[in-house]
Amino acid sequence: MSTRGLTGRPTGLSTAALAIYALYLLTPIALILIGSVGEVWRNTLLPNGVTGRWFEQLLSNRTFVTAFWTSLWVCGATVVSCVVIGTPLAYVLANTRSRLLAVIGRVIYLSPVAAPAVVLGFGFMLAFSSESLPFLGSGWLMVAAHTVLCLPYLLQVLIADLKLQGMAELERAAESLGAGFWQRFVDIVLPGLVHSLASASILVAALSIGEFQLTNLIAGFLHRTYPIVLLQAFYGATGFACAATVILLVLALAAAVGGALTSRGATGVRAGLA
Helix, strand or coil: CCHHHHHHHHHHHHHHHHHHHHHHHHHHHHHHHHHHCEEECCCCCCCEEECCHHHHHHHHCHHHHHHHHHHHHHHHHHHHHHHHHHHHHHHHHHHCCCHHHHHHHHHHHHHHHHCCHHHHHHHHHHHCECCCCECCECHHHHHHHHHHHHHHHHHHHHHHHHHHCCHHHHHHHHHHCCCCHHHHHHHHHHHHCHHHHHHHHHHHHHHHHHCCHHHHHHECHHHCCHHHHHHHHCCCCHHHHHHHHHHHHHHHHHHHHHHHHHHHHHHHHHHHHC
């Protein structure tokens, strides 16, 4: 039996599996796109008629416009917060020589991933609805909550990249040449993390934009994010709900495209440094 025959079947199966997965993933998105421009959609596979009035109603709806901008600033603040907190924390965890400290740190920062978002939400409600900490419903509490949820993913990317690059060895070499801590951190560590920071920021932005469970429990009336008001849209016209969902898809796509461009630029910087 030839090698070509051995390799042909797995390749064909992989292609078929990929096609099935793509169909399964893209069909609901395609239906949402079609429904957003459908005139009437009631108990049929596809809507009847074509219209743009759902988007017009959406753009004139003050609740959705406000929620859109709230999601953007919460997402941006979450990314900045995760980068500021996560970069030095990842550096410490990746370079610690204590295995016990590394394990404890890993357990702590991965706890929000293991704990259900609803549990975290109730914890935030109990902690920040008291007289001493009356912050429940504030925008910055949402940023803090999103940071807790998204930080583990950023740390995983940064720690893996630091170890993959052998950053500890590079720093020791620089230290032997007389470079101080801050000089090593600014000239070696940060440039080496540009690519992974860009990739992790994309992930954080995507998670923050789409986060619903925790946000729904702690958001106040004045700081409702887009996913929260999007749920309300499905109690009304189907076309309006689909149009509102398309906006959320556009937000996610814009974050992905912007992140891809940033990553491409970061790759060029790293190639230049090499």
